[in-house]
Amino acid sequence: MKVEIYSDIACPWCYIGKRRFEQALDRFAGKDGVEVVYRPFQLVPDASETPRPHREWLAERYGPQSVAMDARVAELGRAVGIDYDFDAAIEVNTLRAHRLLHLAETEYGSAVQADLKERLLKAHFTDGVDIGDRAALTGLAVEAGLDRARVEAYLAGDEGAAEVRAQLSAGRAMxxxxxxxxxxxxxxxxxxxxxxxxxxxxxxxxxxxxxxxxxxxxxxxxxxxxxxxx
Known part of the structure; x- marks a missing residue:
């Protein structure tokens, strides 16, 4: 069975959904026959490549209620083992991170991609990492098992961007x-x-x-x- 999960690294519900799905998969008798592949989605496709503090970004969109919104997500996150730190989180365009996930899936397989996805989500929501930064992305990719030289060369240009944009369009067409x-x-x-x-x-x-x-x-x-x- 193939399960394709459309999500964005900047989406807090995607992190919670990932954990809940993994809990279900652990209980599923046929789990060994399930392949999970992550597909890209951008909540804010035109987001800047210049990082901004999450609290500032969310308050600009939702005003005072943004604090309560983060609090609710943080509470639900704790129930599935996620330690959200919205004071540290940084908002930035996620296309480069999606390109890296595409590289992981196409050249290393879905298991490595899933490992990298978890690292990216934790880096963004817990560790306050700028997931648009090439050096930070390279470090996370190497931790997941990708070759450093390959990743550095890949991120230095636009390789994979057209493929990711095609997947984004395909998702919307669906x-x-x-x-x-x-x-x-x-x-x-x-x-x-x-x-x-x-x-x-x-x-x-x-x-x-x-x-x-x-x-x-x-x-x-x-x-x-x-x-x-x-």
């Missing part, structure tokens, strides 16, 4: 407008950071080849273009 979105076997889509029990039911339904109708699930909390509503 109707994906909010993340995280989990696409099972290219046929069934589940949107939002669902609870682990919901993900487990979907995995079981797909395994049972219920191909006539998509698994019906309620919309979960998710980030849409340029916004993370709570």
């Amino acid at each position: 109707g994906i407008s909010a993340v995280p979105t989990f696409v099972f076997e290219g046929q069934w889509a589940v949107q939002g950071g669902q609870e682990a029990d919901t993900f487990l039911r979907v995995l079981q339904q797909v395994e049972a080849e219920i191909a006539e109708t998509a698994p019906v699930t309620p919309d979960g909390d998710a980030c849409t273009d340029g916004a993370c509503a709570v």
Whole structure:
């Protein structure tokens, strides 16, 4: 079974959704036969490459309620082992990070890509790392098992950018407008950071080849273009 997860590194619900899906996968009897691949999505495609403090960025969009928004996400994150540090987090364009994930998947495989994805999310949301910085990205990639020289050469130019943009366009053509979105076997889509029990039911339904109708699930909390509503 192939599961394609459309998400953005800058999306806090994507991190929570990732953890909840992993909890479900650990409980799924057929987990050894599941391949997980991460696909790109940009909440703010025109975001600057100049980093900005997260608190400042969010307050500009949502005003005083931004503090409560972060607090709720942080509380839910703790329940799945995520230590959000929004005071340290930096907002920046995520295209370069998505290019790196594309390199990991195409040249090293989905397992290495998943490892890198986790490192990128932690770096962004917990460690206050600028995930648009080439040196920082290179360090994270090497930790995940990628070759340093290959990564440095890759990030020095625009290699992979066209492919990532094509995937971004393909996702939108499929109707994906909010993340995280989990696409099972290219046929069934589940949107939002669902609870682990919901993900487990979907995995079981797909395994049972219920191909006539998509698994019906309620919309979960998710980030849409340029916004993370709570």
